[in-house]
Amino acid sequence: MRVEDPDPAVVRAARNGDLAAFEHLVRTYQAPVWRFLRHLLGDAELAEDVTQETFVRVHRRLASYDGRSRFTTWLFQVARNAGIDALRSRSRRERLELAASPHVASPELRHELDAALAALDRDLREAILVVEVLGLSYVDGAALLGVPAGTLKSRVHRARERLVRWMQAGEATGG
Amino acid sequence: MADLLCERTRAALSAAADGEPAEVDHEHVAGCPGCSSFDAGVRSLRSRLRFEVLDGAPDVAPRVLEAVSSQPLARRWLPTAAALVAGVVLGAAFVWPSGGDDVAVASLPARVVAAQHDVASVSAQLTITDPTETRTGTLRYRAPETLELRVGKHVLSVGDGGEPFAGDAPVALDLVLPVAGFTGAAGPASLGSRTLDGRPAIGVRVTAAQVDALLTGLQLGAESEVHATDPVDLWLDRDHLVPLSVIVRAAAGPDRARWAAARGGADAGDVVLEAHLSDVVVNDARTVDGLQPAPADVRSSYRDGAPTGPAPSWLPSGMAPWRAGTMDDVSIATWTDGRAWIKVRSTTAWAGTHLFGDVGRAVRPVRLGDGVGYAAEGGNAVAVHGDDVDVVVTGSVGPAVLRRVATSLGVTGRRVPATWDEASTATIGEVAARLDVLVLPDDTGFAPPAARLDGDTASLVFTGPGERLLTLVTRPGSALTPPLDPDAVGVVVRGHDARWSPARGDLEWAEGGQVWSLRTTTIGLGELVGLANRLVAS
Numbered sequence: 029m030r031v032e033d034p035d036p037a038v039v040r041a042a043r044n045g046d047l048a049a050f051e052h053l054v055r056t057y058q059a060p061v062w063r064f065l066r067h068l069l070g071d072a073e074l075a076e077d078v079t080q081e082t083f084v085r086v087h088r089r090l091a092s093y094d095g096r097s098r099f100t101t102w103l104f105q106v107a108r109n110a111g112i113d114a115l116r117s118r119s120r121r122e123r124l125e126l127a128a129s130p131h132v133a134s135p136e137l138r139h140e141l142d143a144a145l146a147a148l149d150r151d152l153r154e155a156i157l158v159v160e161v162l163g164l165s166y167v168d169g170a171a172l173l174g175v176p177a178g179t180l181k182s183r184v185h186r187a188r189e190r191l192v193r194w195m196q197a198g199e200a201t202g203g
Numbered sequence: 204m205a206d207l208l209c210e211r212t213r214a215a216l217s218a219a220a221d222g223e224p225a226e227v228d229h230e231h232v233a234g235c236p237g238c239s240s241f242d243a244g245v246r247s248l249r250s251r252l253r254f255e256v257l258d259g260a261p262d263v264a265p266r267v268l269e270a271v272s273s274q275p276l277a278r279r280w281l282p283t284a285a286a287l288v289a290g291v292v293l294g295a296a297f298v299w300p301s302g303g304d305d306v307a308v309a310s311l312p313a314r315v316v317a318a319q320h321d322v323a324s325v326s327a328q329l330t331i332t333d334p335t336e337t338r339t340g341t342l343r344y345r346a347p348e349t350l351e352l353r354v355g356k357h358v359l360s361v362g363d364g365g366e367p368f369a370g371d372a373p374v375a376l377d378l379v380l381p382v383a384g385f386t387g388a389a390g391p392a393s394l395g396s397r398t399l400d401g402r403p404a405i406g407v408r409v410t411a412a413q414v415d416a417l418l419t420g421l422q423l424g425a426e427s428e429v430h431a432t433d434p435v436d437l438w439l440d441r442d443h444l445v446p447l448s449v450i451v452r453a454a455a456g457p458d459r460a461r462w463a464a465a466r467g468g469a470d471a472g473d474v475v476l477e478a479h480l481s482d483v484v485v486n487d488a489r490t491v492d493g494l495q496p497a498p499a500d501v502r503s504s505y506r507d508g509a510p511t512g513p514a515p516s517w518l519p520s521g522m523a524p525w526r527a528g529t530m531d532d533v534s535i536a537t538w539t540d541g542r543a544w545i546k547v548r549s550t551t552a553w554a555g556t557h558l559f560g561d562v563g564r565a566v567r568p569v570r571l572g573d574g575v576g577y578a579a580e581g582g583n584a585v586a587v588h589g590d591d592v593d594v595v596v597t598g599s600v601g602p603a604v605l606r607r608v609a610t611s612l613g614v615t616g617r618r619v620p621a622t623w624d625e626a627s628t629a630t631i632g633e634v635a636a637r638l639d640v641l642v643l644p645d646d647t648g649f650a651p652p653a654a655r656l657d658g659d660t661a662s663l664v665f666t667g668p669g670e671r672l673l674t675l676v677t678r679p680g681s682a683l684t685p686p687l688d689p690d691a692v693g694v695v696v697r698g699h700d701a702r703w704s705p706a707r708g709d710l711e712w713a714e715g716g717q718v719w720s721l722r723t724t725t726i727g728l729g730e731l732v733g734l735a736n737r738l739v740a741s
Contacts, residue, residue, distance in 0.1 A: 040504075045561040047268065054267050059260040067252070080263040080270070087271040113428070141251055159221055160252040166221060174356075185217040192244030 031060050031100050031162050039099050043090045050090075054083050057100070060162060061107045067157050068111045070146040078114045082107040101172045104162060108154065108172070115150070144194040148187055155183035156191065212238050220245050325445055326490035327480040329354065331421055334469060342480070345491045347525070347539045352420060366505040367526040367537045368546050368597075394436060399448055400481045403441040411435055411451060412671045412725035421449060421478045429476055430459050431671075431725035443485045451476040456727045457692060457705045505529070510536035512549030513594060517611035519545075519604055545598035545608055553593040557624040558586040560595025566628055567653040569606060574616030576609050577625060578602060578653070589614040602650075629656045631741050637661070638677055639715055641738035649673065673723045673734065680718035683711050694728070696735045703728055710735060 034053060041049035061082055066075035085106050093102050145153055158169035159180070166184075170177040212232060218225035232238045329340040331354060340354035351358065394406030411418055412431040422429070429451050438448040453459065455471035469475045484490045510527040512534035521540035528535055532552040538545045553559045558566065558577055562584045566577040569585065577586045585605045587594045596609045609616075619625045634640050634654045638661050643649045652663035652675070660678040683702060691704045701712035710721040710731055721735050 045563075047271075050271070051264055051268055054264045055262075058263050062260050062263075076261045076263065079261070080266050083263065083267040084270045087267070141248075156252075160249060166223065181218060181221075181223070182214075184221065185214050188217050188245055188248060189213065189241070191248055192241055195244060195247065196240065 031057070031104075031164070033099050036095065036099075039090075039093070039095070042087075043093070050087060053086070057103055058083070061103070064104060064157055064161050065107060065111050067142070067145050067161055068108070068153060069114060070142050074114060078110050079107070081114075082110045085110060097171060098168060100162075101164075101168055104158070104172050112150075141191075141195070144191050147194070148190060152183050152187040152190070155180055156187035159184050209235060209238055213241050216242050216245060220249065323486050324488055324491045325443075325483070325485050326487075327445070327483040329421075330479045330481070332474075332477045333422075334473075334475065343491050343494050345494050347544060349494055351494055366528075366530055366535060368544050394438070396441070397438070399438055400479075400483060402447060402483065404438040404447050405441050406436060406438045409435050409437055410454075410671075410725075410727075414449075417446060417449065418451065418476065421476060430454060430463070432456065432459055432727035432730075433475065440483065440485075445480070445483055445485060446478075447480050447483065449476070449478045450474060454727060456729065457690065457703070459727065460705075504531050505535070510534045510547075512536070512547065513592060513612045513614050515545075515547060515596075515608045515611040516613065517607060519543075519600060543599045545596070545600055545605070547594060547596050547608070547612070549592055549594040551592050556622060558588060558595075558619060559593035560584060560586045560597075562586045562595060566625055567651070568618075568628060568630060571606060571610045571616050574614070575618055576606065576616045577619070577628065578606070585609040587612065587614050587616040588619050589616060627655050627657050629654045629661075631663075634661045634663070635741055638679070639717055640741040641675065641677075641719070642741045643673075643734060644737060644739055647734060647737060671723075671725050673721060673726065673731075675738070676720040676722065677717045679716060681713050681716060683713060683718060694732055696732055697738070701732075701735075703731075 034056060038049050038052055042053055058079055062075050062079045065078050065082070066072050069075050069078065082103075086103060089106065093099065145156070148156070154173055155169070158164045158172055159166070162169070164172065166177040166180050170180040173180060175183075208228070208231060212228050212235070215225040215227045216232070216238070219227050232242055323346050325342065325344045327342045329342055329352075331338045331340070338355045340352065340357075342350075342352050344350045394408055396403065396405050398404065410431065411429045411433040414435055414437065418429050418435070430453070432454040433451050434454060436448075436450040436452075437446060439445065440447050451474065453463065453469040453471050453473045453475050459471070463469065505528055507526060507528040511529065514536060518538055519540075522538040522543075522545060523540070525537040525539040525544065527537060533548055533550045536547050548560060550559060562577060562579040566579055566586065569576050569578045571585070571587065574587070574589075577588075578584070579586070583602065583605070584595055584597045585602075585608075587596075587609055592614055594609070594612060594614055596605050596612075598605055598608075619628075631640060631642070631652070631654055634656055637656065637659070640661070640663070642652060642663065643665055649665040649671075652665045654664075655662045660676060663675045665673040665675070691702050694701050694703050694710070696710065696712045697714060699712045699714050701710055703710050705728075708722055708724045710728075712719055712735075721731060723731060726734070
């Protein structure tokens with residue numbers, strides 16, 4: 029499933045303050061944005077909040093979207109940044125919680141793909157998400173993440189190696 | 204441990220899975236348990252990630268639309284350009300402490316207005332620091348509409364050969380209004396004088412909402428978040444009023460704290476954004492030599508050419524024709540005297556169910572010769588619905604001038620059809636015939652409100668400098684509805700028990716047989732209560 033760009037006329041109308049056009053954009057892209065964020069954040073509820081925040085930011089910043097990059101690339105950049113902000117916020121809270129109780133990985137979670145994704149470094153997690161969840165090419169995904177295409181390619185591969193190992197370990201232990 | 208051949212094979216399998224040209228050694232895969240298992244794993248991963256069932260994807264559209272409908276229209280870059288090159292937009296934003304003793308600051312409003320016509324070019328180096336990084340860049344501006352801002356790898360170009368003065372949203376430059384009426388509910392103060400980058404500078408403290416356009420520019424390419432109520436220390440070049448230093452600190456208060464909690468924001472008093480300009484050169488054409496407008500957005504349907512719509516027969520002196528053209532069915536003409544500008548957009552093909560020209564729902568009917576026009580919240584746009592043409596006049600010249608330009612178009616404005624959004628737009632007098640009406644006194648710095656009547660509910664929208672916006676909603680009633688916001692707090696307003704809901708920025712109380720709600724996202728609780736206490740009967 030590749031996320032297609034909208035009709036430029038819709039983006040233009042939304043940019044000019046047409047709320048119906050903006051709503052069309054929200055309804056078209058909220059599901060892929062939420063999926064991307066759910067995997068990035070590993071938390072469906074937080075992803076919902078951040079999806080909302082993403083589109084509020086998109087509305088606020090539409091004027092700065094100059095049409096030179098793909099709209100979806102720009103949209104997912106906004107989503108990614110909103111997600112990173114949420115992760116930063118959460119990691120602050122979690123540091124406090126961790127200080128109170130040492131974290132023990134739950135054996136149930138261990139076999140969940142979300143847990144596997146959560147265990148990846150953010151660089152690798154983002155790489156696999158833009159390619160697998162969003163279905164972007166290396167070139168478009170690299171533009172979204174602001175890295176060279178070759179870097180994205182090697183990160184995707186490293187992420188796959190780890191995720192496949194994780195899934196196989198789960199299967200081997202009966203998960 | 205996989206050997207080198209396995210490593211290479213798996214990398215090729217991975218690339219091939221993404222549709223990249225890759226030579227996969229299928230013979231090796233077939234014979235190697237590790238690689239065939241990796242191949243199967245890649246497919247399995249794809250089916251789990253890419254083709255997952257979409258059940259459970261939430262519908263956030265209603266909440267997003269609710270949030271953005273209280274948000275100012277998408278901000279445009281032109282005001283940023285103006286804000287970056289001179290304090291012009293800030294002129295209206297200053298809320299003057301009475302009896303300020305700094306002569307330079309006291310005379311600033313008038314000088315700020317004058318600077319609009321004095322600054323032909325600016326170049327400067329920029330250093331911008333937010334909690335995560337420091338970025339450097341350059342700023343180059345040539346009047347009236349060419350700006351290039353480079354920050355890190357981000358480049359912002361304004362004046363790209365597309366629609367001139369693009370954007371019909373309230374333009375901050377419009378806010379060059381007499382400043383005498385602004386007094387300090389929030390008490391922004393003079394910070395005194397000092398020397399910055401070898402230049403004499405004067406400082407003032409404002410709020411982020413007041414200098415929204417400037418901060419938008421400084422956040423180019425960053426996701427640092429500034430709250431509307433955050434205090435901003437702003438240092439301007441004493442001679443040209445170009446900003447030299449901008450320091451934004453996190454405000455205190457329950458609304459800010461709640462907002463920050465959702466974003467991992469800073470604690471009260473922390474610096475959230477800091478920018479310094481250096482090597483500032485004003486009005487030396489050599490420093491902007493070679494500053495090229497960016498290539499036009501190929502997706503834009505704007506084309507330079509002769510405008511086809513109604514033209515004003517009156518313009519302020521010094522205004523000369525600037526770029527004109529068409530965009531789809533819309534004719535566009537602009538005039539400028541260098542920095543200040545006026546734009547007339549018109550169409551004979553308007554099929555919308557609201558006023559043409561993106562003027563917002565809260566508009567005020569205004570008299571235009573023998574007809575009627577609709578002034579936008581801040582008075583920086585006037586829309587006219589004619590018999591066979593729809594027109595909007597925008598510009599940086601203030602509401603009275605815009606109205607005069609609109610009157611001179613030769614289009615007799617009609618009331619909007621009853622089915623249009625603005626049909627419930629009312630005058631204060633019409634509202635007052637149905638309900639008690641409270642308004643803010645002139646000296647609070649807010650413009651006369653735009654009013655609406657929807658059944659027995661009246662809404663008054665008050666616009667202040669920058670992005671400061673207040674909506675007062677009232678309806679008959681004697682008790683508040685139960686609180687929706689778990690963080691709601693009790694306060695006393697006008698001698699009545701009131702409730703403040705930080706999530707919605709809503710201050711509610713019952714008074715005189717009516718329920719009142721004062722809503723804002725750009726003013727902190729302390730100042731809001733002060734403004735509520737100053738509301739007077741209209």
